[in-house]
Amino acid sequence: MKTIKGPAVFLAQFVDNKAPFNTLDGMCKWAAGLGYKGIQIPTPETFLIDLDKAGSADESEGQDYCDELKAKVGSYGLEITELSTHLQGQLVAVHPAYDVMFDNFAPDKYKNNPKARTEWAVDQVKKAAIASRRLGLKAHATFSGSLLWHTAHPWPQRPPGLVEMGFEELAKRWKPILDVYDENDVDVCYEIHPGEDLHDGDTFERFLKATNNHKRVNILYDPSHFVLQQLDYITYIDHYHEFIKAFHVKDSEFNPTGKKGAFGGFNDWRDRAGRYRSLGDGQVDFKTIFSKLTQYGCDVWAVMEWECCIKSPEQGAREGAPFIQSHIIEATEKAFDDFAGAEINDDKLKKILGLK
Template sequence: MTTLKGPGIFLAQFMGDTAPFNSLESICKWAKSIGFIGVQIPTWDSRLIDLQKAAESKTYCDELKGIINSCGLEITELSTHLQGQLVAVNPAYDALFDGFAPEAYRNNPPARTAWAVQQLKYAAIASKNLGLSAHGTFSGALLWHTVYPWPQRPAGLVETGFNELAKRWLPILNHFDEQGVDLCYEIHPGEDLHDGVSYEMFLEKVNNHPRACLLYDPSHFVLQCLDYLTYIDHYHERIKMFHVKDAEFNPTGKQGVYGGYQNWINRAGRFRSLGDGQVDFKGIFSKLAAYDFKGWAVMEWECAIKHPEDGAKEGSVFIKDHIIRVTEKAFDDFASTGNNEKFNRNILGLD
């Protein structure tokens, strides 16, 4: 068994226009000051990283690591959630997702997709240059608007959608394999990979690609009423990243999973700061330790109620308190009679 690394923090929700949240060095110093030892870097924010430069220059990556290490931190992983989303976009969402891409690629879906694919390939090389073994992203979605089948889905629609999704991702997965980096999909509503069944459908289409791995975030499963502990039993061999994020689901006589078009504060299912929701983190950390998860426990903060800086301060302590320092010996070693084949055979009446 392995003791999880952490606490780490995903910087995406904390970047801003004022200090200390407006530059890599200052936000790293802030993260260290409140107890974090690792940072997960969103690659779409140029204040944190120039992704293309990181792919093209090992020297730049060494300088980047130097800044972060000088603050007493490590890089946990890179993230391309926004770019990954753009690998597969149904036309119904073109206008909404155009904002995820540079202005030069808007109103031009093929160019936007090509840009996103290149971003993922840069991320694979950048991860290798930074000495990282895993990378987080989204799958994108061609089928999400049909998730509730009304009108009923035409025969073969899902098959066609997953064939196309696999066709787009397989060259990217191969590129990550060439760099020795696992590509971890965050299983998430709004993505075609949104639960275990849809992930398995995709996995089959990409020939069980060894790099098609998982970013485990239990908060998205709470909101789907999915058994997030048994999920670990099913997929622990593929789980290479871990977002520590809390959530709650409180259905009423007026709303449930779909939320009635309400904003986050008024939904039955909503994300919460660590410790304020319903996720059984003791069970999760125990399972990940037992399954020898070798990655980082990284806080992703999303809460409609609590201030983010308070959520971050509490989150670092919360993760520290939940990381299990795994044992190096069995609790009953004191009663051991040793390892002796002759003695064992005698006990079994074999001699």
Template sequence: MKTIKGPALFLAQYVSDEPPFNTLDGIAGWAASMGFKAVQVPSWDTRLIDLAKAAGDLGYCNEIKATLARHGLHISELSCHLQGQLVAVHPVYDTLFDGFAPKALHGDPDARQAWAVEQLKLAARASANLGLDAVGTFSGALLWPFLYPWPQRPPGLVEEGFDELARRWRPILDVFDTEGVDLCFEIHPGEDLHDGATFERFLEAVDHHPRCHILYDPSHLLLQQLDYLAFLDRYHARIRMFHVKDAEFNATASQGVYGGYTSWVERAGRFRSLGDGQVDFKGIFTRLAQYDFEGWAVIEWECALKHPEQGALEGARFVAEHIILVTDRAFDDFADAKTDQGANRALLGLGAVQADNACARHE
């Protein structure tokens, strides 16, 4: 078994134009002071990283690692969530998602998608240069407007949607394979990959690509009322990244999982800072240790109530307290009788093994 690495912090919710959050050096010093051991870097934020430069310049990558090392930090992974979202956008969301791309591409869905695909390929090369083995992303969505089966979906609509999604992602996955980096899709509402069933459908559509994996975030599963512990039992072989995020679901007489168009504060299901929600993290960390998860426990702070800096400080302690230092020996080793084959056969009431018989069994 392996001990999970952490705590780490996803920087997307913290980077800003105000010091110390406006430079990699500044935010790294702050994160280290909170107790973090690594940071997950949003690859679209040029205040932290020049993705194109990192994809082609090993010296620049070494500078990034050295900047973090001065504060005792590592990079856990790069995040390409915004670019991944733009790989597949239903036209109804074109205007809303234009903000994820450079202004020069606004209003041009084809150019925006081409940019996003290139960004992901750059992230694969940058990750290899940084010595990282996984990247997090969203899948994007062509089918999300048809999530609820009313009006009745025409035959073949879902199949065509997933076939197209696979056509768009397969060349990207191939680049990740060339670079030796896993691409981890966050299972998330708003994406075509939003639960186990949709991930399985996509995995089949890309022919079980060896680089197609999962970023596990239990908060999104709890808010959909999935069994997020059984999810680990079923999909652990494909889980390569982990966002530690809490949530709560309190159904009322007026709303359930759809939320009734209410704000985050008023929703029946809402994200909470670590320890303030309903997620069973003891069960999660136990299973991740059991299944030899090799990655980082990365806090993604999202809370409708608590200040982000309080969430970071409390979250770092929360994760540190939940990481299981796996044992290197069995608890009953003190009672080991240290028998050999002869003693074992004697305990079974059997005679010694005859040499000729033993040889015959192996012929």
């Protein structure tokens, strides 16, 4: 068993153009002041990390930059838990139907040019592998992107071979990236998430198989997404614990009515049957989750991701650190009934069994 590390916070949802959320120093001071011990850094925010510098081809220059970044974060009593390329990972595979909306995730010079946008995204995710190694990180958080999501509930029916071709293409795009992560001894943790081609257990297995079981294919486990899918997020850990190398602590709830269910009726988040909530306000059984992850020895940081359609981010952040801390289990190194034991040998064992 292994004690989960934390509490930590994913900075993405708190970034703003106002202090303290517009500088790395400001966000570090803020997070540390709330009791967090780690931060997960979204790499699109260049004021938090410059991937071009951190992943530079110049080893000395890149390492110096990463050492300085790590020292700055450490000066606030914090650790970097993982880097995140959720947005760039999304752009590795984009169905043309989503081009206009996903252009928002790319720099202006790559907009309206899907090929150039994809090349930029791939380069960014590869640089994050190098940066992670230089920062001493072993796991990286990202999205898989999606070529098939628009066929999740198909009409007309999917033609035979479509799903297989989609995962083959997805794997083809990711294999060169995964190889770079392997060279840098970093695991790629795909957040299993609706909207991504990797959105449940079956799709994770399809992708794993398509990559020839690439050893760097792993999971960022976030139970909130499984509640919205009505998937058994507890048993999911039993199936995939060996792949869980990152952990988002995010709450959600599912309250279907006679008017709406899993698809939400095109409503805003506040009016959907399934919606994300601040920690403790939803339906996720975190006590069992923390127990399972600890029992299986999952070596992860418990990283709060705030997304709530009701509660303010400020309150969610204040409540997040103590919530996570109260759920972290200090893994025991001693059996509770050790006191009842005694020195044993074969003769005693035989006597207990009535063989002597």
